[in-house]
Amino acid sequence: MSQTRIRNASRNKSRTKHLRPLASLVAAGLSLPGRILAIDPNEIDVQVPWELKGQTSALVKVILNEGEFSNVVTVPLADYSPAFFNTAADAVDSGGNAITASNPAKQGQNIGLIVSGLGPVSNTPADGNAAGSNSATVQQPQVTIGGKTATVVSSQLRPGSAGRYLVTVTVPTGLTSGPALPVTLSIAGVNAQGATLPVQ
Numbered sequence: 001m002s003q004t005r006i007r008n009a010s011r012n013k014s015r016t017k018h019l020r021p022l023a024s025l026v027a028a029g030l031s032l033p034g035r036i037l038a039i040d041p042n043e044i045d046v047q048v049p050w051e052l053k054g055q056t057s058a059l060v061k062v063i064l065n066e067g068e069f070s071n072v073v074t075v076p077l078a079d080y081s082p083a084f085f086n087t088a089a090d091a092v093d094s095g096g097n098a099i100t101a102s103n104p105a106k107q108g109q110n111i112g113l114i115v116s117g118l119g120p121v122s123n124t125p126a127d128g129n130a131a132g133s134n135s136a137t138v139q140q141p142q143v144t145i146g147g148k149t150a151t152v153v154s155s156q157l158r159p160g161s162a163g164r165y166l167v168t169v170t171v172p173t174g175l176t177s178g179p180a181l182p183v184t185l186s187i188a189g190v191n192a193q194g195a196t197l198p199v200q
Contacts, residue, residue, distance in 0.1 A: 034060070035128030037163055047163040049127045053079055053120060081117035082141065082185055082192035089183050089195035090114040104198035105145075107173045110153055113143065118165040118187055121157055131157030139188045141167055145197060146181040148172035175199055 034046040044062060052058060055077050062070040084090065091099035092112045105111050121135040135157040143150040150169040158166040167185070175181065180196035 032127070035162060047128060048077060050120075050124050051127070052077060078190070080119040080139070080188040080190045082115060082187050082190055083117045084113075084115055084183070084185070084192055084195040087195055088180070089197045091197060099197060101179055101198050104177075104179075104200040105171045106200055107171050107175055107177075109171050110168055111171060113167045113169060113183070113185065114158060115165050115167060115185060115192065116163060117192070118155065118167075125157070125162070128162055130160050130162050133159045137165065137187070141185055141187040143167065143169045144182075144184045145169070145171055146175040146178075146199060148175060171199060 032049040032051055034049060036044060036046055038045040046060070048058070057074055057076050059072050060075050061072045064070075089099075091105065091114065093099060093103065093105070094110050097103055099105050099111060118137045118139075118141060120138045121131075122138070123132065123135045125131050125135060133156075137155040137157075140152055141155055143152055150172055153168040153170060155167045156165065158164040177200050179198045181199045183195045183197045185192040
């Protein structure tokens with residue numbers, strides 16, 4: 001499943017950093033907690049519970065300090081909602097080092113793209129729990145780098161994290177090196193907004 005963003009959800013934004021907010025999602029008669037992944041004064045990122053697979057929307061509210069409630073908003077849901085976390089793709093080399101301008105991806109090298117929204121997996125972890133090492137995506141994503149198809153080696157929840165996926169791909173050869181080659185990703189016919197990657 002994916003994560004969703006709730007904007008202006010708190011009535012007292014200045015206090016959110018001192019409280020432990022909770023999110024509640026209701027759909028198809030189920031009322032489930034959503035794991036909050038990140039929070040800032042204008043936005044709360046929430047992991048959609050696995051149990052809501054197949055639902056098209058959910059009612060969401062945020063609870064602060066076990067007694068202060070946000071307004072209820074309707075959030076659209078989808079089993080697949082692929083996304084890069086940043087316009088500069090979050091990626092790591094085979095040693096786990098971040099791909100950056102000073103450590104660009106190498107042509108022919110395997111790298112890991114860190115993304116969200118790749119949908120159902122095998123060995124589904126409990127909601128909000130970190131994934132193990134064998135939670136592969138049910139569908140395989142398609143990836144291009146610099147306009148060329150990148151072979152997908154594996155696609156799974158990122159071990160040790162919640163709500164993040166790791167797609168290992170082989171960087172195509174024959175690319176023109178540059179600091180910001182376009183990267184595309186799609187899964188089950190749904191396209192992520194494009195990102196970029198430095199490639200040598």
